[in-house]
Amino acid sequence: MFEVIAEGEGPLFMDPDADKAREYFRSKKRALVSKVMTVSEAVGKFVHDGEYLAIGGFGANRIPTAVCHEIVRQRKKNMAFAGHTSTHDFQILAAGEVFNRCDIAYIIGLEARGLSTNARRYMESGKIESCEWTNYAMACRLKAAAAGVSFMPARNIMGTDTFKYSAAKVVKCPFTGENYVIYPALWPDVSAIHVHEADIYGNCRIKGISIADLELARASKHLIITTERLISEEEIRSDPTATVIPYYLVDAVCEVPYGSYPGNMPYEYFSDEDHLRLWLNVEKDPEEFKQFLEKYIYRMRDFNQYLELCGGIERINQLRAVENLIDLNGRG
Amino acid sequence: MSEYNTIEMMICAAARNLEDGAAVAVGTGAPCAATMLAQKAHSPNLVIIFEAGGIAPLLPTMPISVGDSRTYYKAVMASGMCEVMETIQRGMVDYCFLGGAQIDMYGNINSTVIGDWHKPKVRFPGSGGANDFGSMAWKIMVITPQDSRRFVEKVDFITTPGYLEGPGARERAGLADNTGPYKVITNMAVMGYDPESKRMRAESIHKGYTFDDVQENTGFELLRAPEVVETPEPTAEELRILREEVDPNRYIIGR
Secondary structure (H helix, E strand, C coil): CEEEEEECCCCCCCCCCCHHHHHHHHCCCCCCCCCCCCCHHHHHHCCCCEEEEEEECCCCEEHHHHHHHHHHHCCCCCEEEEECCCCCHHHHHHCCCCCEEEEECCCCCCCCEECCHHHHHHCCCCCEEEECCCCCHHHHHHHHHHHHEEEEEEECCCCCCHHHCCEEEEEECCCCCCEEEEEEEECCECCCCCCCEECCCCCEEECCEECHHHHHHCCCCEEEEEEECCCCHHHHHHHHHHEECCCHHEEEEECCCCCCCCEEECCCCCCHHHHHHHHHHHHCCCHHHHHHHHHHHCCCCCCHHHHHHHHHHHHHHHHHHHCCCCCEEEEC | CCCCHHHHHHHHHHHHHCCCCCCCECCHHHHHHHHHHHHHHHHCCCCEECCCCEEECCCCCCCCCCCCCHHHHHCCEEEEEEHHHHHHHCCCCCEEEEECCCCCCCCEEEEEEEEECCCCCCCCCCCCCHHHHHHCCEEEEEECCCCCEEEEECEEEEEECCCCCCHHHHHHHCCCCCEEEEEECCCCCCEEECCCCEEEEEECCCCCCCCHHHHHHCCCEEEEHHHHEEECCCCHHHHHHHHHCCCCCCCCCCC
């Protein structure tokens, strides 16, 4: 048994027991069946009040925006949320007051763009039970879960208040006697990840950085995939090196072209900075923000309608040019 | 010497700390501008690393996010967060660049809350990757405006470890040996740390400012290096690269 040197005082929202997780994964279906459905069906089926939710991508890069909107539209409540690499996704879910517990690595901010007034108000309201972590700490928690073990050691966080308000522990290494922080495994109830290509069974390809999504996909009990486009199983099997998420991890496959909008989708389209600025500005007036949410989320039938409202293909084409460093007004 | 503003001075002073062949973990904003300037001006083989997975890009323009597609443009690898953080943990990253709401005399950084954590006056984003960088990279560099509300006697919350309570504290806590704060670069000065006491000290002052100006904008007693010199001014070439190639829209350097 390790000697425990120090313990964080934060709450642990999920059980890190590896045997319980194994029992769950033992029962997870391995059959090769089509999982294609709409985002509305996927959220209705796999996202439940009170459960633990995680979102893939990096805040406004390769995010499953359609799933975030749908969770808000279906008025899911009292969830726990992994505030890990979250920016615009956090902003959307905070706007819907979806969660009341939050593991915090990075929240509220949209990086260089500034802070979300509404998300900040939500987190300062006293309504949210929270626990502090770091980006790598959360990645370690997912990595432990993906590996099927109950904890993962690391060399960060020790001696800080971030540790004090976490639910991590510091232990002595039984080999060297050095102190290590250990992070408890995190098996989210449900996650959503946006990918470039997937087949109907859920075999997925991602281009560009993977962030923590490979770990997240393997750690999640239920996984919703939104994909820029569906491809055939034959194509998947023609190049297995390209598969980064195998189908048996996946519960739903939803084809959502431009599905990371207003976020960046690598090699496809850049983030819509004007629309993200609109969010940040309109949040400053709670009344105006309420109307904004009605217009852009609650009254929308689905993501396609939202995309149309934001300028549709014409806007996407502009963002495609930005992504590819093409100056549309250029001198050639 | 051409005219330049204090932000340009700050970025040029920061960039000079990144020697060719070094590896640096970086975020967006002024640190990224300094890193891009270093890569274009004097360190073509600088290994730039972004926490979301971008490794050694040739940055075409300033990224908006540490995970946007610029962060792995013409990179050697588009990896993931564990790959990046574990490269730092393995000891292969020389520098990291951080910001933050507050910093104290031991270089501890707060980016979590102002006030009590349980009932914060202001909530900030939290660690993100800052604690990971500051715990595990060899040397921590900070770029921030010189302001006594930022340079405080005691930070409200230690998000990212500096020298914690002083000499030996990092190692006692369990952090890797021989790591810690290295430089703080502001619009007025470059500061380092006293090797014995691990307290922040002024090392060079930018033209137009005095030690007293810097002290006046610091909320704790600032030590002096044995020799406090004037920071070399930006060269015409540095300014050209910064203005034409790094930040042509002047998002960071202003007008």
